[in-house]
Amino acid sequence: MSEVHSMKDLTFVRREMLPEKEPPVGERGAIKWVRENLFSGVFNTVMTLISLFVIWYVLQGLLPWFISPSWGQESLAACREHFEELGQTLEQACWGVIRDRMNQLLYGFYPQDSYWRPNVALLVLLAGLAPVLFPSIPRKAVFFSLASPFIIYLLLWGGPIWTPILVAAGFALGFVAAKALNGVNPIVAAIAAVLVPVLFWFLILPPLANVLTSAAPIGLAFIASNEFGGFLLSVVIGVSAIILSLPLGIVLALARTSDLFIVHKLSVGFIEIIRGVPLIVWLFTASLLLNYFLPPGTNFDLTLRVIIMVTLFSAAYIAEVVRGGLAALPKGQYEGADSLGLGYWQSMRLIILPQALKISIPGIVNTFIGLFKDTTLVVFIGLLDPIGLTNSIRASTDWNGIYWELYVFIGVMFFIFCYSMGRYSLHLEKKLQREHR
Amino acid sequence: MKVSDEVAIEISGMNKWFGSFHVLRDINLTVYRGERIVICGPSGSGKSTLIRCINRLEEHQQGTIMVEGTELSSDLKNIDKIRSEVGMCFQHFNLFPHLTILENCTLAPIWVRKTPKKEAEETAMHFLEKVKIPEQANKYPGQLSGGQQQRVAIARSLCMKPRIMLFDEPTSALDPEMIAEVLDTMIELAEEGMTMLCVTHEMGFARKVANRVIFMDAGQIVEQNEPEEFFNNPQSDRTKLFLSQILGH
Numbered sequence: 001m002s003e004v005h006s007m008k009d010l011t012f013v014r015r016e017m018l019p020e021k022e023p024p025v026g027e028r029g030a031i032k033w034v035r036e037n038l039f040s041g042v043f044n045t046v047m048t049l050i051s052l053f054v055i056w057y058v059l060q061g062l063l064p065w066f067i068s069p070s071w072g073q074e075s076l077a078a079c080r081e082h083f084e085e086l087g088q089t090l091e092q093a094c095w096g097v098i099r100d101r102m103n104q105l106l107y108g109f110y111p112q113d114s115y116w117r118p119n120v121a122l123l124v125l126l127a128g129l130a131p132v133l134f135p136s137i138p139r140k141a142v143f144f145s146l147a148s149p150f151i152i153y154l155l156l157w158g159g160p161i162w163t164p165i166l167v168a169a170g171f172a173l174g175f176v177a178a179k180a181l182n183g184v185n186p187i188v189a190a191i192a193a194v195l196v197p198v199l200f201w202f203l204i205l206p207p208l209a210n211v212l213t214s215a216a217p218i219g220l221a222f223i224a225s226n227e228f229g230g231f232l233l234s235v236v237i238g239v240s241a242i243i244l245s246l247p248l249g250i251v252l253a254l255a256r257t258s259d260l261f262i263v264h265k266l267s268v269g270f271i272e273i274i275r276g277v278p279l280i281v282w283l284f285t286a287s288l289l290l291n292y293f294l295p296p297g298t299n300f301d302l303t304l305r306v307i308i309m310v311t312l313f314s315a316a317y318i319a320e321v322v323r324g325g326l327a328a329l330p331k332g333q334y335e336g337a338d339s340l341g342l343g344y345w346q347s348m349r350l351i352i353l354p355q356a357l358k359i360s361i362p363g364i365v366n367t368f369i370g371l372f373k374d375t376t377l378v379v380f381i382g383l384l385d386p387i388g389l390t391n392s393i394r395a396s397t398d399w400n401g402i403y404w405e406l407y408v409f410i411g412v413m414f415f416i417f418c419y420s421m422g423r424y425s426l427h428l429e430k431k432l433q434r435e436h437r
Numbered sequence: 438m439k440v441s442d443e444v445a446i447e448i449s450g451m452n453k454w455f456g457s458f459h460v461l462r463d464i465n466l467t468v469y470r471g472e473r474i475v476i477c478g479p480s481g482s483g484k485s486t487l488i489r490c491i492n493r494l495e496e497h498q499q500g501t502i503m504v505e506g507t508e509l510s511s512d513l514k515n516i517d518k519i520r521s522e523v524g525m526c527f528q529h530f531n532l533f534p535h536l537t538i539l540e541n542c543t544l545a546p547i548w549v550r551k552t553p554k555k556e557a558e559e560t561a562m563h564f565l566e567k568v569k570i571p572e573q574a575n576k577y578p579g580q581l582s583g584g585q586q587q588r589v590a591i592a593r594s595l596c597m598k599p600r601i602m603l604f605d606e607p608t609s610a611l612d613p614e615m616i617a618e619v620l621d622t623m624i625e626l627a628e629e630g631m632t633m634l635c636v637t638h639e640m641g642f643a644r645k646v647a648n649r650v651i652f653m654d655a656g657q658i659v660e661q662n663e664p665e666e667f668f669n670n671p672q673s674d675r676t677k678l679f680l681s682q683i684l685g686h
């Protein structure tokens with residue numbers, strides 16, 4: 001080695017340290033980004049230019065229609081006159097209809113003086129959802145989440161305060177009964193958890209509610225479901241079905257992966273039948289057929305029937321998504337839980353489901369988004385969701401012949417709902433990803 | 438390292454089939470308290486299946502298995518009781534990736550043994566110190582090396598204060614330098630008198646801690662002996678062939 005050194009001097013000593021420098025202008029910030037992402041190479045440059053042209057072409061067609069000074073107009077005819085006065089020949093939107101019929105699009109035929117009720121209900125809904133969606137909120141708030149469905153019911157439908165309270169009490173009784181009997185036998189406890197509330201609701205609740213109502217007639221004016229409409233109706237159906245179908249879907253998925261023969265077959269049968277028939281058929285079933293099965297004289301609310309159908313329908317999809325998550329877990333997770341002596345429900349709740357659901361989040365939210373948009377199908381059984389209202393709005397002389405403005409508005413509203421759900425799902429995925437690595 | 442004459446596990450006339458495939462044939466084995474048994478044998482000989490039968494991860498079809506005086510039957514209560522007294526470490530650790538190391542260790546004591554959370558955490562920290570990774574308690578399994586994960590898995594089992602520990606090739610998924618740290622932990626455990634059944638091909642470990650080596654082939658116990666005798670003076674041809682294969686190079 002030393003010989004090499006003596007032949008050619010390779011020693012080097014740095015006397016002065018180099019200061020830090022910025023990268024050259026073309027290699028930083030926006031310029032770098034544009035060059036790398038839009039104009040790297042001939043092909044990319046051509047694609048960029050073509051895309052820019054397409055975007056321009058679409059916008060120059062659409063924007064003049066959208067940007068239209070017509071918010072204040074009272075009718076379609078007024079709009080047309082207004083445009084003529086301005087000397088515009090282009091087709092333009094007449095946004096006056098949205099202003100004029102906003103309340104109807106949002107609330108349907110819900111009584112005007114009670115609009116505060118759905119508004120407060122929306123706040124209660126958001127407050128109730130927050131602790132569930134964002135774990136950083138103190139856990140105690142979950143009790144409010146549990147109470148919120150009953151508060152929302154009372155706000156939207158009204159009636160004496162006692163019915164929702166007693167229904168909630170039924171759930172509580174079931175919980176207490178299950179808790180008390182769990183030490184005796186888990187199966188007995190599970191049966192009690194279902195049987196106690198059902199018996200309470202059907203046998204004790206009606207007379208007790210009557211007594212309490214006559215003793216203390218507190219409550220809100222009753223508003224029937226058929227006065228609900230517009231986005232109020234979509235959100236009521238959509239949110240109820242979303243909240244109810246998740247647990248039901250999970251139970252179905254567990255049943256489908258169960259070793260118990262009957263439970264397994266029942267779940268497979270249910271899922272395949274529900275999934276194999278279009279939702280619109282189930283909705284017609286809900287609106288027409290269900291009456292035949294119910295005891296004569298019972299007037300089972302149509303909206304409620306729709307909620308049940310939509311719930312069952314999306315639960316079947318959720319079940320399949322969750323089953324995918326369950327199947328994706330390595331067998332070792334089940335064995336790890338078993339080897340520690342955890343029982344079936346414990347290992348499901350603590351080990352298997354948290355991981356399976358995490359994998360299933362994109363699929364679950366996808367199902368929810370589909371469900372929410374499918375609520376517009378109720379127009380075919382005569383419910384006045386936003387799409388249904390466009391017909392009744394067009395039926396008035398003022399707005400006869402107006403189409404696009406309403407559909408654009410409805411589309412944008414649905415987009416806001418669905419896009420938020422999609423963003424939340426991404427947020428959740430990223431958060432869980434971070435936590436577990 | 439004393440071996441008592443109290444019986445920990447008693448397997449008699451046990452047979453197991455996977456469908457029509459006869460994996461375990463007429464297994465008779467008595468394990469005394471404090472014994473360290475190493476099970477070896479060629480791949481597919483039924484070693485894993487045998488120890489998985491002991492905590493009912495696999496079901497046997499014939500014969501009896503008694504663990505600490507309780508017979509394994511399809512009675513769920515018995516199974517859960519036995520599982521909570523028998524710890525098991527797997528080749529791939531099977532830690533729960535969505536829980537921290539500490540939560541992995543406290544989960545079963547809290548939910549199965551109904552230990553108060555605080556007490557469970559103290560116990561968990563005690564065992565994490567014992568396997569020499571208390572500083573990792575709040576990390577997730579994915580952030581640890583394989584050797585550390587396996588030591589957590591051992592600590593997780595120990596938190597249930599088991600009377601028997603089963604190991605199924607605990608070091609075979611690890612890099613050589615991590616094998617030593619896991620084996621050290623196991624040796625320490627052996628020195629404390631834990632009853633251990635260990636499927637492994639670490640013959641150094643077998644010589645050092647085992648008081649019995651069992652050789653299995655084709656679902657049967659072919660030979661069992663004290664380590665010295667087993668390695669130096671194997672009786673059956675199958676054992677000789679196997680030993681020459683694993684020690685031969």
Ligand SMILES: Nc1ncnc2c1ncn2[C@@H]1O[C@H](COP(=O)(O)OP(=O)(O)OP(=O)(O)O)[C@@H](O)[C@H]1O
Nearest residue numbers: 455456458460478479480481482483484485486487
């Ligand atoms: N769940 C199963 N279903 C059917 N056959 C199985 C199942 N598990 C294992 N086997 C078979 O049973 C035999 C014994 O398997 P086992 O895993 O007990 O072998 P092993 O001795 O542990 O082998 P290795 O050293 O490769 O782990 C093998 O032939 C294997 O293919």
Ligand SMILES: [Mg+2]
Nearest residue numbers: 484485486606
């Ligand atoms: Mg094996």
